[in-house]
Every structure is written in C-alpha cells, then in structure tokens.
Amino acid sequence: MATLPTPGASSTSTTAVELYWIPLGAGVGGAVVRWSGRIYEATAATLARRPRCSLYHSALMVDLDGARTAIEMAPVWVGRGDRGVVSQGPVGAHFLGRSPLFRYGVRRWPGGSIPDLAAAIGGPQHLCDDAVIAERILDLVPSFPTTTWGRDELGTGEMWNSNSLVSWLLVRAGLEIASVGPPEGGRAPGWHAGLIAATRDHPWPTRRG
Numbered sequence: 001m002a003t004l005p006t007p008g009a010s011s012t013s014t015t016a017v018e019l020y021w022i023p024l025g026a027g028v029g030g031a032v033v034r035w036s037g038r039i040y041e042a043t044a045a046t047l048a049r050r051p052r053c054s055l056y057h058s059a060l061m062v063d064l065d066g067a068r069t070a071i072e073m074a075p076v077w078v079g080r081g082d083r084g085v086v087s088q089g090p091v092g093a094h095f096l097g098r099s100p101l102f103r104y105g106v107r108r109w110p111g112g113s114i115p116d117l118a119a120a121i122g123g124p125q126h127l128c129d130d131a132v133i134a135e136r137i138l139d140l141v142p143s144f145p146t147t148t149w150g151r152d153e154l155g156t157g158e159m160w161n162s163n164s165l166v167s168w169l170l171v172r173a174g175l176e177i178a179s180v181g182p183p184e185g186g187r188a189p190g191w192h193a194g195l196i197a198a199t200r201d202h203p204w205p206t207r208r209g
Contacts, residue, residue, distance in 0.1 A: 015131045016063040017175075018124035019166065021182050022116055024055040053187040058166040059114045061124065064134045070112040071141060071169070073149075073162035076105040084109025089146030097148075104149050106165060108141040121183045127175060136173035144168060145197065158193040167194030 059072040076088055077100050085105035090097025097103050147153040147160050170177050182188045
C-alpha cells in the first residue's frame with residue numbers, strides 16, 4: 001500500500017512521482033499572471049466572504065526506468081522546439097483556440113524542465129515510488145480532457161486548468177490524494193475540478209495513500 005511521506009521529502013529510489021506547488025506567476029515575466037491572479041482571488045474571496053489566499057500552480061515530475069519526465073500545462077507559444085506536447089486545448093473560449101495565442105499544451109516531456117520549479121514551496125512532495133502508478137500517469141497524459149481553460153464545460157463547479165491536469169492524472173492512475181493540497185493558506189483553483197472529473201468512469205483500482 002503506497003504511503004505519502006512528509007511534504008518536501010525527496011525520493012531515493014529510481015521510481016518517483018513528485019508534486020510541486022509553484023506560486024502563481026512566479027519568476028521573471030510573471031507579473032501579468034500574478035496581478036490577474038490577485039484580482040481573481042480578491043473577487044472570489046469577496047463573493048465567498050472569506051480571507052484571500054495565495055494561489056498555486058501544480059506540476060508533476062515522474063522518474064521511471066532512468067528517465068525523468070516533466071508533466072504540466074502551459075501556453076503553446078511558451079518555448080521552442082519539442083517540449084513533449086501531446087495534446088492542445090483552447091483558452092478562454094473555444095473559438096479563441098484557433099489562434100496559438102489562445103491555446104494551451106499538455107506536456108509529457110522526457111528529460112524536460114518546468115519553469116520556476118525552484119520557486120516551489122516546500123520543494124517536491126513525494127507521492128509514491130510505485131512503478132505501476134508512475135507508468136499509468138505517463139500513459140494517461142494524452143487522455144486528459146482538453147476542454148476550455150478557465151471554463152467549466154464538464155460541470156464540475158470549478159474552472160478547468162493546469163491544476164485539473166495534475167489532480168485528474170493522480171486520481172485516474174489510482175492514488176488516493178484526499179490529504180494532498182496546496183501549502184497552508186493557499187488555494188489551487190481547478191484542483192477539485194480534476195478530482196471530480198477523474199472519478200467518472202474510474203478505470204483503475206484506487207490505492208490509498
């Protein structure tokens with residue numbers, strides 16, 4: 001039965017599934033993202049009558065058979081060359097996706113990197129060292145539903161985004177992640193959308209963390 005070690009612990013095995021919580025808009029060039037995120041969170045907090053929270057973007061690194069694979073969602077125009085994009089979806093509205101400026105890419109990038117990984121709060125959160133789970137995650141990436149980023153086309157009650165990708169993959173692969181979440185005082189919009197969508201027609205037996 002897989003276990004969830006203390007967040008921040010790193011794996012000493014050749015197989016590992018590691019989750020990173022990166023502050024929204026971290027790093028050089030993230031000012032627009034940071035400010036738009038703050039405006040969004042201020043509005044959401046006011047409507048919900050709750051304190052404001054820090055917002056986080058999640059990403060995965062999977063070590064398997066000697067290869068380290070980066071998994072995340074990012075705008076298709078960010079970076080050049082082969083970055084392991086296996087599927088694409090529209091941003092904001094379906095018709096906008098006709099332009100590469102309004103498309104996101106789902107990346108499964110062997111030997112690749114994730115921007116601003118060093119800014120992740122608490123470092124890597126080691127989720128498991130199960131080779132079966134790790135392989136499932138890698139196999140599932142192309143099957144992720146590429147619905148419109150920022151919308152709720154699947155009726156989950158929350159927007160669809162990069163956090164949805166990570167939570168969807170973990171649950172579909174068979175990990176019980178009820179205890180997994182952003183750092184204290186933070187929120188990860190889209191995380192629960194992925195959880196909900198992943199439980200529909202769940203294909204794998206769930207292994208509790």
